[in-house]
Amino acid sequence: MRKLLAVVAFAVAFGANGQEKVLRVVPHSNLNILDPIWTTQYMARNHGYMVYDTLFGTDEKSRVQPQMVDKWTVSQDQKQWSFTLRSGLAFHDGKPVTGEDVIASLSRWGKRDAMGQKLMTFVEKMDSPDAKTFRIFLREPCGFVLEALGKPSSNVPFIMPKRVADTPADKQIEEAVGSGPYIFRKEEFKPGDKAVYVRNPKYVPRKDPPSGTAGGKHVYVDRVEWNLALRDAQSQVNALAKGEVDVLERPAFESYEQLKQIADVRLVTKDPLGFQYMGRFNHLHPPFNNPKVRQAAIAAMAQEPFLRAQVGIKEFYRGCASMFTCGTPYGSAKGSEIQSKSNMKKAQELLKASGYDGTPVVILKPTDLAAIQKLPDVAAQLLRQAGFKVDLQAMDWNTVVSRRAKKDPPAQGGWNIFLTAWVAPDIWNPLTNAAIGGAGEKSWFGWPSDAQLEKLRDEFARATDDAGKKALAERIQARAFEIGTHAPLGEYVNPLAVRKNVTGWVIGPGDHYWNVKKN
Amino acid sequence: MIWKNWSVRIGGTALALLIVISMTAPWLGTVDPTLFDAASRDLRPGQPGEITTLEGETVKHVFLMGSDSFGRDIYSRVLYGTRVSLMVGVSSAALALAFGVVCGLAAGYLRWLDGPLMRVMDGIMAIPAILIAIAVVALWRGSLPTVIVAIAIPEIPRVTRLVRALVLSIREEPYVEAAVSLGTPALKIMFGHILPNTIAPLLVQGTYICAFSILLEAILSFLGVGLPPDIPTWGNIMAEGRVQFVAYPHNVFFPGIFLAVTVLAVNILGDGLRDTLDPKMAKRV
Amino acid sequence: MLATIPVLLIVAVLVFLLLRLTPGDPAAIMAGDAATAEQIERIRAGLGLDRPIVVQFGIWLAKVLSGDLGESFYYRIKVTTLIGQRLEPTFALASLTILIAVVVSIPLGVLAAWRFGGWLDRALMGFSVMGFSVPVFVLAYLLIWLVSLKLGWLPVQGYVRISGGFFLFLKHLILPAITLSVIYIALIARVTRASVLEALGEDYIRTARAKGLPEVRVLVRHALANAAVPIATVIGIGIAILIGGVVVTESVYAIPGLGRLTVDAVLARDFPTIQGVILFFSFVYVAVNMLIDLSYVFLDPRIRY
Secondary structure: OHHHHHHHHHHHHHHHOOOOOEEEEEOOOOOOOOOOOOOOOHHHHHHHHHHOOEOEEEOOOOOEEEOOEEEEEEOOOOOEEEEEEOOOOEOOOOOEOOHHHHHHHHHHHHHHOHHHHHHHHHEEEEEOOOOOEEEEEEOOOOOOHHHHHOOOOOOOOEOOOHHHHOOOOOOOOOOOOOOOOEEEOHHHOEOOOEEEEEEOOOOOOOOOOOEOOEOOOOOOOOEEEEEOOOOOHHHHHHHHHOOOOOEEOOOOHHHHHHHHOOOOEEEEOOOOOOEEEEEEEOOOOOOOOOHHHHHHHHHHOOHHHHHHHHOOOHHHEEOOOOOOOOOOOOOOOOOOHHHHOOOHHHHHHHHHHHOOOOOOEEEEEEOOOOOOOOHHHHHHHHHHHHOOOEEEEEEOHHHHHHHHOOOOOHHHOOOOEEEEEEEHHHOOOOOOOOOOOOEHHHOOOOOOEOHHHHHHHHHHHHOOOHHHHHHHHHHHHHHHHHHOOEEEEEEEOOOEEEEOOEEOOOOOOOOOOOOOEEO | OHHHOHHHHHHHHHHHHHHHHHHHHHHOOOOOOOOOOHHHOOOOOOEEEEEEOOOOOEEEEEEOOOEOOOOOEHHHHHHHHHHHHHHHHHHHHHHHHHHHHHHHHHHHHOHHHHHHHHHHHHHHHHOOHHHHHHHHHHHOOOOHHHHHHHHHHHHHHHHHHHHHHHHHHHHOOHHHHHHHHOOOOHHHHHHHHHHHHHHHHHHHHHHHHHHHHHHHHHHHHHHOOOOOOOOOOHHHHHHHHHHHOOOOOHHHHHHHHHHHHHHHHHHHHHHHHHHHHOHHHHOOO | OOOHHHHHHHHHHHHHHHHHOOOOOHHHHHHOOOOOHHHHHHHHHHHOOOOOHHHHHHHHHHHHHOOOOOEOOOOOOEHHHHHHHHHHHHHHHHHHHHHHHHHHHHHHHHHHHHOOOOHHHHHHHHHHHHHHHOOHHHHHHHHHHHHHHHOOOOOOOOOOOHHHOHHHHHHHHHHHHHHHHHHHHHHHHHHHHHHHHHHHOOHHHHHHHHOOOOHHHHHHHHHHHHHHHHHHHHHHHHHHHHHHHHHHHHHHHOOOOHHHHHHHHHHOOOHHHHHHHHHHHHHHHHHHHHHHHHHHHHHOOOOOO
16 A cells, blocks of 8 residues: 555656656667677667666767776887766666776676677787776787777677676566666566566766767756657657657658658657668578679669668668778778679670579568668569569568578578678678678678688778778678679668657667757 | 359459459569669559569669558559469368368268267367368468468368358268169269269368468468468468558558459359359358 | 367467467577677577477476466566566557447447348448458558547557556547457457347247347347347357457557567567466456356356356
8 A cells, every 4th residue: 555655646746747858769679688698689789788887988080989988098119099988977776987997897898799709809908007097908909999898789788787797698688777877777667568667867078078988978857768668650659749659769760751740740860870780691502602693693783772661762872882880091983883884785794704503592581670671672683683583472570580600502491692780880890891791601691701801801890090900991891792692782870759859869870869858 | 044143244254354463464564573672662552663573673663552661663563463362262172172071071971980089170160260271371382382371271171161061961861871782982973963962061261261362461460470471472462561550551542442242253253153053052151 | 178288278379389389589689790600509408408309398388287377588577577567558449449339339230230232231341341351450540540540539559558647548448449449349249230130030020029029128128138149159259359350459558468478479489478367367268158158048048057
């Protein structure tokens, strides 16, 4: 009975009079895994950004900036890095953030994340001489220490308490205690229904203006509620139109027509770098075990048809000849002629010359992921026009994910092509871009094998000057196009749809809810 | 005699019309329902546009029922969809009837099989039909045979019960007892005496199963576990078009009408058949 | 009553087999996009999916019998907790739907039977057949467009728990319940009409009318009362259809109930949740039908157990 009275009192105090500012968000997917190190899912990453903080961030100009770190020094031989943390950093349980927490968090992250693993091959040891300092000792100079520590997307090296970060990397963590601008209300979390975050009153934001994942993370609302139950696209638009929710994180492209006409709603391009589509080949089995066939396919898969079909709205997409993202440091067009300077006739000729024997190409098509649903149909149509035999197989996204992990021949549960989309930070340099690797069976799904590509990537990892890195990135891209690792299929933005009274959106890749005001 | 009944006339005629449409779809001004052209996206009903064929030529085309967000012709998809939807309905009904008859005969005639078999049927009936269908289609791939089987499975227990009840009642008839005492083999009795008496109620039940199957296919497509979209079905077209229901209702409207009319026709036909062939069934649904 | 145990056992076996024998790997889904094959294997082992099927079934069954439905692969919380969280919305929706359906359909059916063969009868039965023929989600979109968007009377989506205010709870639930009740109304109205019709043909009705009893009394006290058993039966059988409709309705109206949970679980290959929820639904179906069987005693004094 007492509990009921308490609930009623609470409801009256906060719910009924509406003085508490609640931001109601409809995220792009369901939240089920709360460990952003264990999985690369974007929802887990977004949850991480609410609850945790990072050592460095990346601003809207793709530059790495300090976040939790106050000052840092690098030794003359570039092998010893020493960092000092800002003051006032504390976890939600009240304990201050120390160097030991940082080291434990980085170790765990370094076991899961591809870039982190690469970083750890350079690392001799890490230590924390006093509570606010931690040091990284390298075996040899490494050109991407800060890029790794400040990487904005999966997996993000979030800082957790040592006792949580000591959880083995192949087990999920049990607590969601961080030092970030929001506190996760575990007791209010209802999977598939809603996730609740409240303002962290003890969070000390930086003084600089927010930009990307860098700068001051001020919080101007009391509560953020993620509506995990509202998955139907039309219902999402209806709810936003009636003011039952405040933000649609990733509206379906078909919805924009209706959204543009709603008076109280506006579109915010929070992430101008956007996403890039890609078509990935299976290098293990015919016909794409033949590089000439891969090249013919890339020549056939022009970017415009994909973008027009999937995105449709001209202002939202652009072709980009780079495998990294256009508008970022490594976004050049080097080596991309096979795709950008091609046409269907050329593709047909290339296919004939390659000795393609008519093996059907199995394309995996997800039926329940609106964001990429149309790409496989476009791929099928283009490849058929080029002369390929195509077997378009439809299944739900989860089955796609299971199947693409299989190395079996396509006819026995494997695949030849799948299509997907990446957010810019996940592909914008040769080290984070999982598709540009040549380590064979150890690589990302598709498993290309190329010693030269691997050598170039290693050199990139060791290069410490910007000019050198740029040159190497160009060579890497040229080589990737040459061996046909995958086909980049164009870039697009997916603007947020928000109620007009919600402002303060921070420009940068990813989904972040600090600095947002509800007027 | 059945033709005299108004319901049979209306339902039957509508259904016959739909069957004719489904067979003559290629010649009714349609294009390949899988062809799309992003330039012709979201056209309103009656607007002209273009389609690019597989050979690469661009053809002019009037989109009678508008186009979807891919740029595919809804008119063509709806007409070709008639084939698939009808096929799904009839096949699932036929499959459910076939299995149900076999199980019902077995359960009714072979006493030792009756108990366990009916318990299994009860088990299947206890699981909501849609969950069985979702599970089967989602867990295997969404193809035409899978969807037909998935929709048929939940219907089998009801048919089994029906046939079993009929078998049990007919079994006690004097002429059957006579046949048994004459040494007639069980199979001959089952198929020669019992089965002919089940045809009428089975036919009625079959039409209801057909109607339900067509609806269930639409629901499966809506939930994303139906047939892959390059096989157009009314459910598919609506499922893909639902995102734009408010802005472009024609995506849902036209296939929805066809679906409703078809299911209505089948239901009315079933009612008419029931009234003429088996008035006793009018009390059970 | 004892018959329920073997039925549920069979349901358990059927569902378990169905899930284990299908392609689709829960481990790969959980691992996310950039995972390697080794990571996926390790997750599989962690979920216990690498053991033989019979062993997995035995372990699961033992747990079920002690009230533990296992832990969801997807959410990593106990299935019983998940069901507990989602039960209220589905139960509320189903209850309101049944209430609306019964209150609307029985009078409609009685009316149709009373005016058998007339235009009212045909019109009512015509509407009821249409109620069968339109898919639930189309009806839902139409109603949302009309009532919520154009007229603005009701919210377009969402569920508010009773603890959040009864009026708000009702406001959010009424449109979904109406949507769902249509097919149920159609079903019950038809059976009501047929049973009442049969009862009206009986001698005691003629006697009652000859006695000069008012028509309403004849219809309700005599005809309807005798028709009660088949009507109750169809309400029970209709629970299965109701659950089917609940799945779609919860999707469109964003109600976080058991129907939506099952669909998500199937798409995510979350075996323990699928098994747990289907078992739960079956249990409810069996229990409701048992209750209805028991109610026959009250509805028809001639029936004794």
